[in-house]
Amino acid sequence: MQKTYYDPADLKKFGKISEWNEELGAKFFDYYGKVFEEGALTEREKSLIALAVSHTIQCPYCIDAYTGDGLQRGITKEEMMEALHVAAAIRGGASLVHGVQMMNKVNKLDM
Amino acid sequence: MIKSLHKRKSELAQSNKQLEILSNGIFQKGELPTFKDKIFETGQFPLKAKKLEILQINVGYMCNQVCSHCHVDAGPDRKEIMTRDTMSQCLEVIKNTGAHTLDLTGGAPEMNPNFRWFVEEASKAGIKDFIVRSNLTIITANKKYNDLPEFFKKYNVHVASSMPHWTKGKTDKQRGDGVFNASIKALKMLNAVGYGMPNSNLRLDLVYNPSGAFLPGNQKSLEKDFKKSLLEEFNIQFHNLFAITNLPISRFLDYLIASENYEDYMYSLVEAYNPSAVANVMCTNTLSISWDGYLFDCDFNQMLELPVNSKVKHISDYNEDLLEGRNIVISQHCYGCTAGAGSSCQGSVA
Ligand code: SF4
Numbered sequence: 001m002q003k004t005y006y007d008p009a010d011l012k013k014f015g016k017i018s019e020w021n022e023e024l025g026a027k028f029f030d031y032y033g034k035v036f037e038e039g040a041l042t043e044r045e046k047s048l049i050a051l052a053v054s055h056t057i058q059c060p061y062c063i064d065a066y067t068g069d070g071l072q073r074g075i076t077k078e079e080m081m082e083a084l085h086v087a088a089a090i091r092g093g094a095s096l097v098h099g100v101q102m103m104n105k106v107n108k109l110d111m
Numbered sequence: 112m113i114k115s116l117h118k119r120k121s122e123l124a125q126s127n128k129q130l131e132i133l134s135n136g137i138f139q140k141g142e143l144p145t146f147k148d149k150i151f152e153t154g155q156f157p158l159k160a161k162k163l164e165i166l167q168i169n170v171g172y173m174c175n176q177v178c179s180h181c182h183v184d185a186g187p188d189r190k191e192i193m194t195r196d197t198m199s200q201c202l203e204v205i206k207n208t209g210a211h212t213l214d215l216t217g218g219a220p221e222m223n224p225n226f227r228w229f230v231e232e233a234s235k236a237g238i239k240d241f242i243v244r245s246n247l248t249i250i251t252a253n254k255k256y257n258d259l260p261e262f263f264k265k266y267n268v269h270v271a272s273s274m275p276h277w278t279k280g281k282t283d284k285q286r287g288d289g290v291f292n293a294s295i296k297a298l299k300m301l302n303a304v305g306y307g308m309p310n311s312n313l314r315l316d317l318v319y320n321p322s323g324a325f326l327p328g329n330q331k332s333l334e335k336d337f338k339k340s341l342l343e344e345f346n347i348q349f350h351n352l353f354a355i356t357n358l359p360i361s362r363f364l365d366y367l368i369a370s371e372n373y374e375d376y377m378y379s380l381v382e383a384y385n386p387s388a389v390a391n392v393m394c395t396n397t398l399s400i401s402w403d404g405y406l407f408d409c410d411f412n413q414m415l416e417l418p419v420n421s422k423v424k425h426i427s428d429y430n431e432d433l434l435e436g437r438n439i440v441i442s443q444h445c446y447g448c449t450a451g452a453g454s455s456c457q458g459s460v461a
Pocket residue numbers: 174175176177178180181182183184185186217218219246273286
């Protein structure tokens with residue numbers, strides 16, 4: 001048994017997920033592939049969104065995958081870092097905006 | 112400025128050391144299939160040479176740059192230069208074969224003292240596509256090269272210029288400080304004489320290769336991004352972008368090993384292996400000639416000192432019948448040509 005929860009080598013085995021349920025695995029990968037095709041958004045824009053989201057969900061596999069994907073597309077490290085700050089701002093803001101709930105509660109309970 | 116592996120007396124300057132790395136380790140242990148095994152699976156082994164279409168001549172390893180990824184290990188400290196005699200032998204072959212493309216490479220080919228003479232002579236031979244691989248900065252490096260754009264124009268040379276990115280940071284990191292600004296200046300000089308303009312016959316293509324241990328993305332979308340940025344920011348135009356994968360040899364191999372990326376990079380090359388790229392790898396219709404006149408299947412094999420598998424070894428003995436149909440010499444570096452959309456000196460092949 002390996003001693004860490006994440007092994008970078010596991011990323012390469014992602015496709016194997018389908019082996020235990022081919023139908024659902026295939027549906028997922030079809031969907032996944034379609035999502036990242038150029039549409040109203042370019043593939044480049046989608047790659048940056050994916051990178052930002054990976055940081056929000058804190059998935060090390062996705063972070064590796066979309067950092068590599070970004071480099072392949074010629075996305076610069078400055079663009080990547082800006083995308084990350086967007087994720088961080090939303091993430092921070094999402095905590096902070098709940099402060100309104102806290103304030104409401106305090107105002108209600110406090111004399 | 113870094114020094115060439117050759118000058119540093121690095122053991123990787125020796126081709127047999129490189130070949131040893133490429134054949135042992137992960138490939139010997141069977142973790143990854145060898146290139147031979149891989150193409151054997153799809154019935155593509157042995158890879159055979161077809162009719163000669165492209166003659167690629169490496170006129171010397173001298174260069175004004177020392178790019179970190181250089182597969183030639185070129186630089187100002189390399190002195191290997193093709194002589195006029197060898198050039199004349201090449202010209203004889205050009206005149207007597209049906210090859211439609213002549214591709215001059217180096218180092219910086221313009222630094223060979225016989226470069227202009229050769230271009231003038233070769234242009235008389237009725238070549239359809241006469242490519243010079245220019246690193247761009249040579250045009251601005253010294254006054255004596257400033258008129259190269261006009262010189263190229265006079266002989267209707269097709270200029271293929273290296274440019275790893277449309278931003279300064281990435282370009283300078285791979286190719287050296289100041290390279291980006293000098294390249295922009297050179298591109299403007301080429302545009303000024305008509306190169307790269309939308310309806311111009313003066314062809315200016317850019318050659319992109321990744322600035323690190325990753326593969327090139329889609330050639331078409333990279334081209335779109337390059338065109339947009341260069342036009343908006345610098346008012347520069349060019350025709351096509353060729354996306355080329357870095358092959359794990361020479362200075363790029365040295366970088367891969369030093370940065371501990373070698374195994375992962377080989378994995379990604381093998382994973383991206385595309386059997387349909389195999390049929391069009393450039394060695395099947397190209398012959399590469401070294402500065403001293405020896406024949407190789409491609410510029411990469413030349414650097415690995417893997418000569419053609421034929422009785423004919425030198426340009427002075429050139430014989431089309433003996434060379435056609437020869438088995439191409441392959442090793443694991445060939446994965447670089449067959450990853451994804453494939454890669455050749457003229458970009459994607461699949
Ligand atoms: S990559 Fe080209 S420009 Fe750079 S050192 Fe090698 S030959 Fe010179």
